[in-house]
Amino acid sequence: MSGIDLSRISILVVEDSPFIRALLVNSVRILGVQSVRSVDDGAEAIEFIKLVEENPMKAGMMSVDIVISDWEMSPVNGLMLLRWIRRHKDSKDRFKPFIMLTGYSEPKRVHEAREMGVTEFMSKPFSVNALADKLKSVIFKPRQFVHTSSYFGPDRRRQEIPYSGEDRRKLSYNSPEVEIVNV
Amino acid sequence: MSKPGVKVRFYRIKNRLKEKTAGLGLDANAVIEFDDDLLSEAEEALNEMAEDYPDWVMSVIDELFEVHRRCVDDENNRKGYFERINSIAHDMKGQGGTFGYQLITDFAEGLYNFTSSGSGLTDNHVEIIKAHIDAMRVVIRDRIDGDGGEIGKELKKGLEQSVAKFSTHK
Numbered sequence: 422m423s424g425i426d427l428s429r430i431s432i433l434v435v436e437d438s439p440f441i442r443a444l445l446v447n448s449v450r451i452l453g454v455q456s457v458r459s460v461d462d463g464a465e466a467i468e469f470i471k472l473v474e475e476n477p478m479k480a481g482m483m484s485v486d487i488v489i490s491d492w493e494m495s496p497v498n499g500l501m502l503l504r505w506i507r508r509h510k511d512s513k514d515r516f517k518p519f520i521m522l523t524g525y526s527e528p529k530r531v532h533e534a535r536e537m538g539v540t541e542f543m544s545k546p547f548s549v550n551a552l553a554d555k556l557k558s559v560i561f562k563p564r565q566f567v568h569t570s571s572y573f574g575p576d577r578r579r580q581e582i583p584y585s586g587e588d589r590r591k592l593s594y595n596s597p598e599v600e601i602v603n604v
Numbered sequence: 605m606s607k608p609g610v611k612v613r614f615y616r617i618k619n620r621l622k623e624k625t626a627g628l629g630l631d632a633n634a635v636i637e638f639d640d641d642l643l644s645e646a647e648e649a650l651n652e653m654a655e656d657y658p659d660w661v662m663s664v665i666d667e668l669f670e671v672h673r674r675c676v677d678d679e680n681n682r683k684g685y686f687e688r689i690n691s692i693a694h695d696m697k698g699q700g701g702t703f704g705y706q707l708i709t710d711f712a713e714g715l716y717n718f719t720s721s722g723s724g725l726t727d728n729h730v731e732i733i734k735a736h737i738d739a740m741r742v743v744i745r746d747r748i749d750g751d752g753g754e755i756g757k758e759l760k761k762g763l764e765q766s767v768a769k770f771s772t773h774k
Contacts, residue, residue, distance in 0.1 A: 424639050429624040438695050440660050441702070444653055451646040452638065486621055493698060516617050546654070546702045549647040553638045560625055561636060566615040576614075598611040604618065 431456035431482050435466040435490035435502060445489060448552055456482055463497030467505055474513045485517065487559055492523040500537060507538040507573055516566055518559040538574020657703040661696065662744050668692055668737045675730045682725045689733060690719040704749045707756055711740045711763065728770040735766035
């Protein structure tokens with residue numbers, strides 16, 4: 422078994438509550454992440470991500486590898502931030518892993534964030550084990566991305582599960598309408 | 605150039621994060637886990653910090669009192685002070701329940717709604733703000749967690765009465 426060395430991973434924490442922000446930042450630091458930046462809301466996060474891309478020396482961070490973000494923030498909430506990362510023309514890394522931290526677990530919210538291309542959810546209050554599991558999943562089990570007319574984000578099918586009913590999927594990896602891009 | 609008529613595109617992304625965490629020479633089948641001692645240490649640190657929540661929130665309540673005092677002393681600038689109170693209440697409502705203090709969330713939510721844009725700025729409004737802050741201070745001073753049972757009900761009732769009293773006084 423090998424230990425996980427997160428010392429070269431950079432994380433951006435987006436959370437408007439100072440107390441929870443401090444808990445998150447300290448927890449990822451104790452897990453070994455040396456490069457952590459925290460901001461108050463989605464608007465600040467977008468500005469920071471742009472700064473890192475344009476001038477990493479000035480930003481004090483060479484890249485933003487993973488975003489851990491709250492949902493309820495003002496003026497730009499977590500879902501709007503996720504939309505910017507996945508879809509905006511100024512977003513340079515649309516594949517960026519995004520962990521949504523939320524006190525909401527209603528199916529509607531989960532569905533909304535999944536449709537917007539969220540990578541993982543983590544509910545509040547979080548435990549260190551939950552945080553470690555989410556980071557492990559993001560780093561070691563990344564999913565391919567899917568781009569269709571109505572969706573862009575990580576493949577929502579995490580595993581192949583045998584299904585006894587009629588297979589209504591019209592396309593396979595071999596269909597001419599399907600393109601596989603290695604990036 | 606992409607093929608004509610492509611309806612679905614799959615992007616298979618090189619795993620750069622894994623390279624950063626474990627190096628290039630890692631055996632693809634190697635079992636990679638966080639060190640158990642590290643996880644325990646982190647959990648302990650997190651719990652210790654979470655135990656500080658009442659102290660932390662008391663400092664926020666003190667700040668609310670200070671802003672309230674300015675509302676009393678400096679009537680002309682009430683709008684800005686109300687906005688500050690609204691912003692503090694927003695933070696508080698999102699986290700009280702998370703750390704076991706549901707009444708903080710409930711009272712902060714009331715305060716947040718009461719001071720949201722469009723609210724009035726009269727002396728009675730300032731009194732109602734004070735009633736919310738008083739209730740929150742009792743919750744933390746007496747460490748009333750959860751819904752507070754009977755004491756919680758009394759506190760809620762007391763706050764509702766204060767709100768009703770000042771709402772009817774013009």
